[in-house]
Amino acid sequence: MVSSSPMKLKHFEQKNLFQFTPFKGVLKIPVPLAYQDLVFGAEPQDQEALDLQKSLEEVLALSYPGLGFIDTLRLSQIILTKFPEISLEKLFILFNFKWNPELQKLIQNIILIPAEFLKWAALRDINFTEVKLINWGLANTKNFKALLEFLPRLNPSRQIAMKTLEYFIDLSDPQLLEQILKFSNAEKLSEFMYTKRFPEISKRDDEHRKKTLMFPWPSHVKAQWIRQGDRSGIEIRFIGFDAQDLNKKISALNNVKESFQDKIWN
Amino acid sequence: MELSLQESFDHIYIQKESLDSPIAKRAYSLFDPSIIEVVTEKPLQEKHGTLSTQDYEKSKRLLYLAPFKGEFFKRCPGAKPGLACCNYFVLNLGLQCNMNCSYCYLQSYINSPLLTVYTNIHEALLQIKEMATLYPDRIFRVGTGEVTDSLSLDDLTLYSRDLITFFRDLPNWKLEFKTKSSKVDQFLDVPHAHNVICSWSVNPQNIVEREEHLTASLEKRLEAARKCADKGFTISFHIDPMIWHPEWRESYQQLVREITSRFTPKEVTYITAGALRFQPEQRHMMRERFHKKLSFVTRGEMFTGKDGKMRYDQAIRSEMFDFLKNQFKEDSPLWRISFCMELPETWSMTMSSSPSRIPELKELFLVRKQET
Numbered sequence: 001m002v003s004s005s006p007m008k009l010k011h012f013e014q015k016n017l018f019q020f021t022p023f024k025g026v027l028k029i030p031v032p033l034a035y036q037d038l039v040f041g042a043e044p045q046d047q048e049a050l051d052l053q054k055s056l057e058e059v060l061a062l063s064y065p066g067l068g069f070i071d072t073l074r075l076s077q078i079i080l081t082k083f084p085e086i087s088l089e090k091l092f093i094l095f096n097f098k099w100n101p102e103l104q105k106l107i108q109n110i111i112l113i114p115a116e117f118l119k120w121a122a123l124r125d126i127n128f129t130e131v132k133l134i135n136w137g138l139a140n141t142k143n144f145k146a147l148l149e150f151l152p153r154l155n156p157s158r159q160i161a162m163k164t165l166e167y168f169i170d171l172s173d174p175q176l177l178e179q180i181l182k183f184s185n186a187e188k189l190s191e192f193m194y195t196k197r198f199p200e201i202s203k204r205d206d207e208h209r210k211k212t213l214m215f216p217w218p219s220h221v222k223a224q225w226i227r228q229g230d231r232s233g234i235e236i237r238f239i240g241f242d243a244q245d246l247n248k249k250i251s252a253l254n255n256v257k258e259s260f261q262d263k264i265w266n
Numbered sequence: 267m268e269l270s271l272q273e274s275f276d277h278i279y280i281q282k283e284s285l286d287s288p289i290a291k292r293a294y295s296l297f298d299p300s301i302i303e304v305v306t307e308k309p310l311q312e313k314h315g316t317l318s319t320q321d322y323e324k325s326k327r328l329l330y331l332a333p334f335k336g337e338f339f340k341r342c343p344g345a346k347p348g349l350a351c352c353n354y355f356v357l358n359l360g361l362q363c364n365m366n367c368s369y370c371y372l373q374s375y376i377n378s379p380l381l382t383v384y385t386n387i388h389e390a391l392l393q394i395k396e397m398a399t400l401y402p403d404r405i406f407r408v409g410t411g412e413v414t415d416s417l418s419l420d421d422l423t424l425y426s427r428d429l430i431t432f433f434r435d436l437p438n439w440k441l442e443f444k445t446k447s448s449k450v451d452q453f454l455d456v457p458h459a460h461n462v463i464c465s466w467s468v469n470p471q472n473i474v475e476r477e478e479h480l481t482a483s484l485e486k487r488l489e490a491a492r493k494c495a496d497k498g499f500t501i502s503f504h505i506d507p508m509i510w511h512p513e514w515r516e517s518y519q520q521l522v523r524e525i526t527s528r529f530t531p532k533e534v535t536y537i538t539a540g541a542l543r544f545q546p547e548q549r550h551m552m553r554e555r556f557h558k559k560l561s562f563v564t565r566g567e568m569f570t571g572k573d574g575k576m577r578y579d580q581a582i583r584s585e586m587f588d589f590l591k592n593q594f595k596e597d598s599p600l601w602r603i604s605f606c607m608e609l610p611e612t613w614s615m616t617m618s619s620s621p622s623r624i625p626e627l628k629e630l631f632l633v634r635k636q637e638t
Binding site: 098100101102129132133136140169170172197198199200201204227229230231232 | 316318320510547550553554557558564565567568569570571572577578579580581582583
């Protein structure tokens with residue numbers, strides 16, 4: 001998109017004011033950009049930048065989502081602080097975001113999020129609602145910043161990280177951090193946070209899981225206790241190799257069905 | 267604690283075409299005129315859309331009196347495929363509520379920065395009359411408490427008086443007020459056709475204090491219900507949403523005692539119960555607004571159900587419903603209890619049958635049966 005706009009190479013006699021390196025790896029902006037006497041997207045070794053004829057807002061909008069939401073927030077923060085004359089409202093409207101005080105607050109607070117977490121967040125395409133949650137956690141949850149600093153080290157998936165952060169906020173237990181810092185695996189941390197956040201259900205599911213394992217299933221049956229949203233139950237798997245085999249296996253299951261209530265659900 | 271009318275609002279906007287309405291006139295007589303502003307267009311248009319937490323908070327304190335342009339009647343939101351629910355028509359008399367419950371579904375629904383009260387109730391009554399003429403043999407239930415509390419602003423609107431009077435001519439129809447307010451004195455003297463159900467959404471007092479902000483206490487609600495029962499109005503209670511908390515058994519046992527010690531099964535036409543549920547996206551606003559108030563709702567162990575709503579585990583729901591049902595039945599087998607907004611599986615676990623098949627609830631489902 002950028003390459004189709006009228007532009008020319010411009011040498012770095014201008015001020016490199018933005019000092020902005022996007023965190024997100026896959027960028028549609030191939031080289032640093034120069035707008036009037038500002039340059040951004042430049043590394044220290046860069047010598048040239050594309051001179052933008054369009055407005056900065058339009059160029060940023062055209063580069064989205066290559067720039068990513070987090071990087072856009074970071075860049076907006078710089079623009080807001082150093083170049084208040086540039087319209088962020090116009091920029092975000094071009095990005096199809098609703099310009100509102102909450103977004104302004106996010107931009108102002110983006111600087112409070114640890115850089116390593118931001119980098120991870122940009123690469124994972126963290127969205128508006130998720131940044132809002134992080135922002136709220138920073139303002140209202142003790143030790144939340146330390147958790148943000150720690151999480152990227154485990155390189156969690158977006159889903160695991162956001163659940164971990166949300167559960168940490170919901171639990172409001174600053175002591176939990178000490179236990180969290182001992183984890184070196186994101187999936188294990190996720191399981192730990194689930195049991196903390198859902199103690200009652202974890203306990204019940206755990207009991208049922210054990211009872212299901214202990215149950216005298218016929219040898220052909222693989223049975224396990226599983227959760228599906230707000231319901232849980234036993235998943236039973238077996239293969240009938242022919243009609244006779246299937247009947248035989250169903251009969252074997254029938255022989256133990258009287259014990260289901262007593263041995264599993266009670 | 268329930269606020270007085272005057273304490274409830276910071277500013278009142280009156281749409282110019284509503285100036286002659288009785289409610290606008292009452293607003294001028296009840297409020298300081300300096301907080302009233304006449305407008306020709308809907309105010310705060312720029313804030314329409316998804317509201318920020320702050321705008322949502324503010325919306326409860328900005329009253330907007332305007333005519334409603336559209337269809338007053340809406341079918342009950344419980345009447346969806348896959349959900350077992352009662353036959354019920356919703357008559358919207360406004361939008362948004364001046365009370366502030368942590369679990370309120372309006373948090374995921376409201377996109378207006380104002381608490382609107384419609385000023386053209388006479389048009390709603392005309393629509394009802396048309397339906398009555400079209401379907402003279404049918405029994406309709408009409409409720410006014412879906413997107414606003416039926417009575418919490420009734421000392422301003424006095425709509426209860428108009429509705430009760432209007433429903434006198436439709437004795438086959440049932441009118442239901444659903445409220446967490448104690449404001450009933452304004453209509454107790456109105457003659458009625460014994461077809462008005464005054465229903466209270468109730469919860470144990472510890473839940474009222476923690477989750478149902480700016481509502482009347484349990485005691486006040488039950489006192490108001492007593493006043494209505496004494497005047498011959500039909501009474502019902504909605505124990506909804508039941509909220510799980512470590513002492514839920516003791517709390518709900520106490521609630522049942524409060525009800526059964528004040529009312530007989532004969533006086534209470536039915537009791538409905540439902541467990542906490544909300545749209546997943548609503549949890550963010552609830553957290554921002556109520557987590558610091560140590561809400562049991564924001565800390566609840568909720569999972570996404572088949573219908574996409576966050577609910578307690580089904581086994582827990584069944585346990586809560588069984589407990590509640592048994593508490594009532596221990597007092598008297600005559601108590602009539604049903605469960606609202608529940609999946610058929612939970613119905614069949616807790617009750618012997620789904621609501622339309624329970625004899626004492628049959629009447630409620632007559633309309634749907636006729637339709638199908």
